[in-house]
Amino acid sequence: MTAPEGAAAAALADVCLRLERRREFRDEPVLLDAAAQCSEPLRVAVVGDVSTGKSTLVNALLTAKVARTRRAEETAQVTWYRRPDAGERPDLGSGHRTVPLRGDFTALYTLVDTPGTNTASQWASSTAQLLAADSPTGGAATVLIYLTRDAIVWDHTRERIGRFLRLSGGRTSDKGNVVVVGTKGDAVRGASPEEVEAELAEGTGLPPERVVAVSQRLAESARCGLLTDRHLRTLRAIAADESFRALVSGGRGLAPMQALWEGGGRDPADLKELNDVLGPLNWVGATLPELVESSPTVVELATGLDRLSRVPQLEAVLADIRKDADLFTTRTVVRRLERFAAHCGLERAATVRRELAELRERPEFRWLDRRAAALVLEGTAMSYVPRPEREAAAKLLRGEIAATKRMRRFWQDVAQRPGRASKLRRVAEAVVEAAL
Ligand SMILES: Nc1nc2c(ncn2[C@@H]2O[C@H](COP(=O)(O)OP(=O)(O)OP(=O)(O)O)[C@@H](O)[C@H]2O)c(=O)[nH]1
Ligand SMILES: [Mg+2]
Known part of the structure; x- marks a missing residue:
């Protein structure tokens, strides 16, 4: 059983639009934006404290100096860099603006630059709402790039990452859609990028494969023609x-x-x-x-500096996340609709929930559960299960290989053994079901 990439998100976009066409939901911005989230390239938000280099990183990724950067607090609105043909998006209020931009990056991702979070200014509230369960824009971004300086993990860092994961997390909570970036690597003293990454992974509890130390200004200079x-x-x-x-x-x-x-x-x-x-x-x-x-010449210098910046490593992590874009988008938008339903009155809530329940029974959605389980097996979370078993099971769940008798027996045994952590049992059950 497999489903083409994007099939689940497309079905969910249809549900959002079908709901929006009903009289009682007409022009509802959450439904319109949720439909856009399902149809456009993967939404990636760059979040962090003031002056951690968010806009500089955004410029580096977009290979154009489009976002203003400055030593003092600068970005005032949540800014959505989207490809021009990504379709209409509803007005999310004065805290947001859209910049249509053609390019290699926007062909694959919608990139969201945000005002810094640790400030009393009202700008920060638009960012806070992206991470808030009771806000219409909570969960409007699918992937979080969280920037932090000097390898420091503050309590508020953990808290914000936790919020985002709760907004978007799946049953198996694999943490696959969050990347922590240690920034301004060139200004960190006495620690190698690898040491910074190890500290950040430990401090945030994220899988090491989702942590990267970068020096975004080197990349911005190299890529935006500043040299x-x-x-x-x-x-x-x-x-x-x-x-x-x-x-x-x-x-x-x-x-x-x-x-x-x-x-x-x-x-x-x-x-x-x-x-x-x-x-x-x-x-x-x-x-x-x-x-x-x-x-x-300057051309080779730019290539060398770009390599040193490690922004290419961050792009590799994003490419890895994109392999499961359908899963992450669908999971985040379903959560968003569930929260919307919880606040829209009994009758309207029943309509939304009915649509979601029907959707979950569709093959595209059943297939996503398997991909979520595969993601957990590919990460480091279950390293107590022997690696060859995990790798083979992940391939089976992704529809890349057929099951063997031995695999079936191994995972049946795992699923049935008493006292297993519920996460492991759920994954094991998904493997057993796929192996039948
Ligand atoms: N040393 C160093 N400085 C950097 C780096 N990236 C950005 N900066 C500098 O840090 C300052 C803030 O950068 P911005 O990109 O504007 O930071 P921001 O997070 O977008 O700031 P706000 O929008 O105000 O929250 C600027 O002076 C940048 O030049 C870096 O990799 N290394
Ligand atoms: Mg900025």
Whole structure:
């Protein structure tokens, strides 16, 4: 039993629109937006405290400097970057705006930049509502990229991620649609990207494969055409000077570098300009000689800096999430409709629930339950089950291989053994059902 990718979301979009055509639901923004969520590319929201580099990361992903970035609090509205042909979307109020944008990224994702969260300004409330169960826009995003600095996991970080998972989580709660990003890696002192990632995975309880440390400004500069020959010349001069390289690797900030630079009779504007575009060069420090060596022109420099930024790693994680876009979107929108039903009066609630109950019986939906179970088996959550068994079962659940007698016996045994965690039992039951 398999269903084509997107079939469940398409069926759910039909349900939303069918409901919206009824007199009692006419022009209901939640239904219209839920239908849009099912039909357009996967919705990914970038959320985090003020000045964690959200807009800079958005520019890097979109490969265009479309979002304004600044040291002080900057983004004032939830901004939806969508491909122009993604269809109508309802007006979500003055806290939101839409920017139509054609490009490789918007062909696959709708990207949502948001105002920073840890602020008293009213801007933050539009972001808070995206994570709030009692808001019409709660659950309007399907995937969360949560940004945090200096490998620190605050209580509010955990709390917001938990909220998002509750808005969008499935029965098996695999946490597959949340990515935690350690930001401004170039400004972190004395910790490698891998160490930052390990700390963030531990602190947030997310699977390690959903945690990435990046330096988004390197990627923004490299991808948005901000690098010039002057930057390359300055980098070459730094790389050629041993004491300068030591300062860069030491991550001591701009002032001592400036003194050394000017001491050599060089133009202070060169270094300032480099710093404006690339920031402190901590990440680049150790590899600077190789970087400039392999960069005869700005084009190669951009390629090298992009690799160092690790934003490509983040894109790989997003591509992995997209494989289960149908599951994540459907799960999030079903939850959204359930919450909508809970607040719209008995009669209207009964209509919504009836439609959802019918939908759940459809083969496209039964198939999604299996994919959810496969996702859990592919993650690290059940590492106490031997890996070959987990891998084979995940493939079976995804319809890629047929069941063997041995597999059936193994998972029947797991499902029936008393005292099993309910999550494991549910997954085991899904495997047994698929193996029949
Ligand atoms: N060192 C360093 N600075 C960065 C990086 N990314 C962004 N910044 C700087 O951090 C400041 C804030 O960046 P933004 O992208 O505007 O941050 P934001 O999270 O969108 O901020 P708000 O919209 O105000 O919440 C700017 O001065 C950026 O240049 C990075 O990777 N490294
Ligand atoms: Mg911003």
